[in-house]
Amino acid sequence: MSITDNSMPRVTKEPDLLDGWWTSEYNFSLEQRAILGKTWICIAHCSRFTKPGDYISMDLAGFPIIVILGKDRIARTFHNVCRHRAYTVTKKPAGSSLVLGCRYHGWSYDTRGTLVKAPHFDNIPGFDKSENGLFKVRTCMDRGGFIYVNLDSGNRNIPDCDGTIPFALDHGLSATSRWLTSWEVKGAFNWKTIGASDRTGIGTTNYSTGYPVLESIKSIFRRSGVDTSRVVNFYISSLTSIFVFPASKVWAMATAFPMSAGECRLRCDIFTITQEKVLNEGDEKVLRAFFDAFVHDLEQQYTEIKLEVSLGSHMSSVHQAMKDHLKLERQLGRRILPGRKDEERSEGFCRAERVCRELDEIEKMKPASGHSTARADSMQGDVDW
Secondary structure, X not given: OOOOHHHOOOOOOOXXXXXXXXXXXXXXXXXXXXXXXXXXXXXXXHHHOOOOOEEEEEEEOOEEEEEEEOOOOOEEEEEOEOOOOOOEOOOOOEEEOOOEEOOOOOOEEOOOOOEEEOOOOOOOOOOOHHHOOOOEEEXXXXXXXXXXXXXXXXOOOOOOOOOHHHHHXXXXXXXXXXXXXXXXXXXXXXXXXXXXXXXXXXXXXXXXXXXXXXXXXXXXXXXXXXXXXXXXXXXXXXXXXXXXXXXXXXXXXXXXXXXXXXXXXXXXXXXXXXXXXXXXXXXXXXXXXXXXXXXXXXXXXHHHHOOOOOOOHHHHHHHHHHHHHHHHHHHHOOOOXXXXXXXXXXXXXXXXXXXHHHHHHHHHHOOOOXXXXXXXXXXXXXXXX
């Protein structure tokens, strides 16, 4: 009896690269669920908030969130979604307010996320304001003042700060740093590009081997009050890098917020380690040019790297986490969104909700006139959180 090739079992190696690793929107959606929605992400520094009520808002892993400083000087993070009709509470990327109000029916929350005002709900039996505050997001601050969030409420781990704290101490970065300014830049690159190549200069004192565009920018602005000719940077989390400009007593955080498989929004926060340093117009131009060049180089890297057909060792853990998450989803027969909050509606809430729907119907039946009968969600002007 002869054995032919067709009768032998075939052993095939699982491909190293998921289809569309750098470009697939399907993979990007999986990354949001398996990575960005389940890990600690450094998104801010405590000195970004100078007084109670200061806040920043952003989208992380497909969820809108808000970080706000309380009257007790503690920064807390919440889902930026009203508990009533799931409308966005704050519209601005940054601002300051001790009370955050939703425009739809006027629900308002304090800096602890507690519901303090719910028109038409106060006299409804069974409705409890304390049970309808903003959904909390796990938040942690390390000794250097860096703020981390984790959308997965079931993850009881703490962020890994082993490398961040020594770096911060070595360069004078602390909770006493002072925030100077912020801006955002859009870039056409995949978020994984940030840590995908040694050319990012992680752990080095300059970009001479990795950022030719940055080199030319630095030569133009040698005489600025901010010296970018020497920079030290550190990769603090999957989306965030720290840049220190030692000769200028200025440092920066660059945090990428993925928008799609091939696009990110980079928020640049500028700080100083002294109380005297201020930025003039020329200084800010230098820093903006620096980060424009940083984004440009990431775009160039993305153009090159998205053609690769194998994963580096730095991507293996990401790949494995995605496979594990996908396997679990297939077992359960549904998508698992770690950041999603499913809530149970009390009987009192449901009764109050019926009241609101009836009020909405009454408003719709009113004849149009020159008098203001607008709902809270159509108000303009000063009511703009």
